Amino acid sequence: MEELRVTGGGRLGPIDSSRIPRYAGAATFARLPRLDQVDRADIAVVGVPFDSGVSYRPGARFGGNHIREASRLLRPYNPALDISPFERVQVADAGDMAVNPFNIGEAIETVQQNALDLTADGARLVTLGGDHTIALPLLRAAAERAGSPVAMLHFDAHLDTWDTYFGAEYTHGTPFRRAVEEGILDTEAISHVGTRGPLYGVRDLEDDRRFGFGIVTSSDVYRKGVDEIVDQLRQRIGNRPLYVSVDIDVLDPAHAPGTGTPEAGGITSRELLEILRGLRGLNLVGADVVEVAPAYDHAELTGVAASHVAYDLVTLMADTLTPATPAPIAEDH
Numbered sequence: 427m428e429e430l431r432v433t434g435g436g437r438l439g440p441i442d443s444s445r446i447p448r449y450a451g452a453a454t455f456a457r458l459p460r461l462d463q464v465d466r467a468d469i470a471v472v473g474v475p476f477d478s479g480v481s482y483r484p485g486a487r488f489g490g491n492h493i494r495e496a497s498r499l500l501r502p503y504n505p506a507l508d509i510s511p512f513e514r515v516q517v518a519d520a521g522d523m524a525v526n527p528f529n530i531g532e533a534i535e536t537v538q539q540n541a542l543d544l545t546a547d548g549a550r551l552v553t554l555g556g557d558h559t560i561a562l563p564l565l566r567a568a569a570e571r572a573g574s575p576v577a578m579l580h581f582d583a584h585l586d587t588w589d590t591y592f593g594a595e596y597t598h599g600t601p602f603r604r605a606v607e608e609g610i611l612d613t614e615a616i617s618h619v620g621t622r623g624p625l626y627g628v629r630d631l632e633d634d635r636r637f638g639f640g641i642v643t644s645s646d647v648y649r650k651g652v653d654e655i656v657d658q659l660r661q662r663i664g665n666r667p668l669y670v671s672v673d674i675d676v677l678d679p680a681h682a683p684g685t686g687t688p689e690a691g692g693i694t695s696r697e698l699l700e701i702l703r704g705l706r707g708l709n710l711v712g713a714d715v716v717e718v719a720p721a722y723d724h725a726e727l728t729g730v731a732a733s734h735v736a737y738d739l740v741t742l743m744a745d746t747l748t749p750a751t752p753a754p755i756a757e758d759h
């Protein structure tokens with residue numbers, strides 16, 4: 427079956443939905459071309475089917491493909507930011523990394539190496555998890571490519587700065603403590619957003635503050651509103667290279683039931699998208715959307731939310747990248 431694609435801006439775009447219905451065929455993110463169908467990508471969307479680091483409900487290993495399936499309805503023009511990201515730069519789906527489900531250490535190394543390989547030509551990554559363990563190797567790769575520690579906004583109900591769990595140092599609850607210890611985060615400009623829910627004790631917060639994290643709670647978003655939160659975050663980040671990590675459990679379970687450690691009282695998908703759009707113009711060097719566990723999802727709620735989050739992250743990146751000379755389109759597409 428021949429794939430028909432819109433080719434605005436000289437780039438290979440999504441499959442033409444006026445010719446092939448959106449629900450037909452194998453899913454790539456936003457029906458974009460695969461990485462092997464383009465000469466090179468400015469932005470690559472890649473999956474990491476790994477959830478061996480979870481502490482509660484498993485299933486995020488199926489998150490990437492669930493987000494891809496739910497992304498079929500994403501259209502090429504983003505009116506909220508007035509950009510057609512797939513025309514401005516070449517975006518492609520790089521498929522899934524092949525990670526060992528039985529060896530967390532090896533999985534982390536694989537993710538780091540794959541992320542470095544995918545960004546060797548200057549491409550930026552939007553990664554679909556997978557559980558939050560994968561943020562550590564993704565941050566390592568982002569910091570190496572940036573040539574410096576990176577600023578980070580971490581959208582999550584949880585801090586993910588715990589030390590160990592059952593003696594394990596590398597889990598989905600520890601990546602950002604490890605990242606601070608490794609010196610790959612710019613501790614002048616790191617913040618959690620959407621934090622809520624019971625903790626083990628006040629020490630969790632004290633440790634977190636000591637590492638340098640700011641906290642914008644879910645309650646802060648509700649009480650102060652999106653604009654004030656965005657101003658606060660932008661001031662802290664400035665023009666530093668920025669990594670954005672989105673644990674989908676930052677959303678209320680009403681908006682994202684399909685996740686492993688749900689907490690009541692979360693922000694809405696509208697609030698999350700508005701905060702992300704408020705980051706326009708910042709130097710977004712990498713991003714992930716993690717912890718989507720489709721077995722607990724209903725009516726693709728979580729998948730749809732995650733696909734829109736990933737779409738806006740791609741748009742923010744595309745917005746700041748300088749469009750290259752339109753690439754010639756290969757004959758056989």
Ligand code: MN
Pocket residue numbers: 582583584673675676687717
């Ligand atoms: Mn979480």
Ligand code: MN
Pocket residue numbers: 558582584586598673717
């Ligand atoms: Mn998390």
